[in-house]
Amino acid sequence: MSDSKPAQETKPETWRERLYEIIFEADTHAGKLFDVVLLIAILLSVLVIMLESVESFDDLYDFQFHIAEWFFTILFTIEYVARIICARRPLRYVFSFYGVVDLLSILPTYLIFMESDEMQRLGVIRALRLLRVFRIFKLGHMLTGASELRHAxxxxxxxxxxxxxxxxxxxxxxxxxxxxxxxxxxxxxxxxxxxxxxxxxxxxxxxxxxxxxxxxxxxxxxxxxxxxxxxxxxxxxxxxxxxxxxxxxxxxxGSKMDPSLISTQVCPECMREGHDSNATFCKFCGSRLN
Missing domain, CATH: 1.10.287.70 (Helix Hairpins)
Incomplete structure (x- = not known):
C-alpha cells in the first residue's frame, strides 16, 4: 500500500481577490483591459467638462453634457466603491494619494446639489488619475525619472x-x-x-x-x-x-534603475507601487506581495 499523500489542491481565489487583481494590477490581460477602459473614460469625462465650459457648446448641448457628466460620475463612483470593497486595507486605499484623487474626482458633481453648477468644473481633477498610465503601460523609464527627481x-x-x-x-x-x-x-x-x-x-x-x-x-x-x-x-x-x-x-x-525591472504590482497592505519585478515582499512596509 502506498503511503504517498495526494497532492494538495490549490485554494480557489475568492471574488474579492479576483476583483483586486483586475482593478489594482496591470500584469494580467483583464487588469490591463480594465485600466485602459478606465483611462479612456477619464479622458472623455475631462473632455466633456472642458467643452461644457465653452458657452456656445453649453447652450447647444447642455442636456447632453449633464447626462454624460452624471454617467461618468456614477461610473467612477461604482469603481471607487469596488476599490474599497476589494482592498485588503480599505482605509489605506482611501487615504492614499490615488484614493484621495479618486474621491475628489466624483465629489464636484454631487456638490452641485449644495452649490452652484460651477462646482462641476472642479471635475477636471480627474486628469490626475491619468498618472496611472505610467504603471499601466509599464513606462518604467518615466517612473524611474520621476523617482529620481522626487528624491533630488x-x-x-x-x-x-x-x-x-x-x-x-x-x-x-x-x-x-x-x-x-x-x-x-x-x-x-x-x-x-x-x-x-x-x-x-x-x-x-x-x-x-x-x-x-x-x-x-x-x-x-x-x-x-x-x-x-x-x-x-x-x-x-x-x-x-x-x-x-x-x-x-x-x-x-547618479542612481540608475533598469525600467524593465519595475513591477506594476500594488502592495495590498500599504497600496504603494514601484516594486522590483522579482520582489516577494513590499520594500515599503515589508508585507508579502500577491
Missing amino acids: IWTSRSKIIVFLTTVLIAVVIEGAALHLVEGSVEREPGVENGFDSIPQSMYWAIVTMTTVGYGDVTPVTPLGKCLAAMIMFFGYSLIIVPTGIVTAELAHS
Missing part, C-alpha cells in the same frame, strides 16, 4: 528652504521700500497708486522678481525706478538657483 528635490530641501527664505526677505524689504518711496506719490486721475500698503507693494515685488511683469503696478519716481531695476537684476540672478540645486543633486545621486 527632497534631499535638497534645506537648500531650497534657504533660497525661498532669502527671496521672501528680499520681497519684504523691497515692498517696504517701494511703499515708502511710492506710497505717497499722487497719480493721474483714475490711476491707482498700487503701493498703498506693504502687502500690495510685496505683490509688485514678487511679480517683478519673477520676471512676469503684469504692468498693473509701476513706480513713477526716479528712486522707485532705481529700486525696481535692482530687484529685476536680483530676480534674474535667482532664476537659475533652484534649477542648479536640483540638477547638482541629480548629478550627485
Whole structure:
C-alpha cells in the first residue's frame, strides 16, 4: 500500500481577490483591459467638462453634457466603491494619494446639489488619475525619472528652504521700500497708486522678481525706478538657483534603475507601487506581495 499523500489542491481565489487583481494590477490581460477602459473614460469625462465650459457648446448641448457628466460620475463612483470593497486595507486605499484623487474626482458633481453648477468644473481633477498610465503601460523609464527627481528635490530641501527664505526677505524689504518711496506719490486721475500698503507693494515685488511683469503696478519716481531695476537684476540672478540645486543633486545621486525591472504590482497592505519585478515582499512596509 502506498503511503504517498495526494497532492494538495490549490485554494480557489475568492471574488474579492479576483476583483483586486483586475482593478489594482496591470500584469494580467483583464487588469490591463480594465485600466485602459478606465483611462479612456477619464479622458472623455475631462473632455466633456472642458467643452461644457465653452458657452456656445453649453447652450447647444447642455442636456447632453449633464447626462454624460452624471454617467461618468456614477461610473467612477461604482469603481471607487469596488476599490474599497476589494482592498485588503480599505482605509489605506482611501487615504492614499490615488484614493484621495479618486474621491475628489466624483465629489464636484454631487456638490452641485449644495452649490452652484460651477462646482462641476472642479471635475477636471480627474486628469490626475491619468498618472496611472505610467504603471499601466509599464513606462518604467518615466517612473524611474520621476523617482529620481522626487528624491533630488527632497534631499535638497534645506537648500531650497534657504533660497525661498532669502527671496521672501528680499520681497519684504523691497515692498517696504517701494511703499515708502511710492506710497505717497499722487497719480493721474483714475490711476491707482498700487503701493498703498506693504502687502500690495510685496505683490509688485514678487511679480517683478519673477520676471512676469503684469504692468498693473509701476513706480513713477526716479528712486522707485532705481529700486525696481535692482530687484529685476536680483530676480534674474535667482532664476537659475533652484534649477542648479536640483540638477547638482541629480548629478550627485547618479542612481540608475533598469525600467524593465519595475513591477506594476500594488502592495495590498500599504497600496504603494514601484516594486522590483522579482520582489516577494513590499520594500515599503515589508508585507508579502500577491
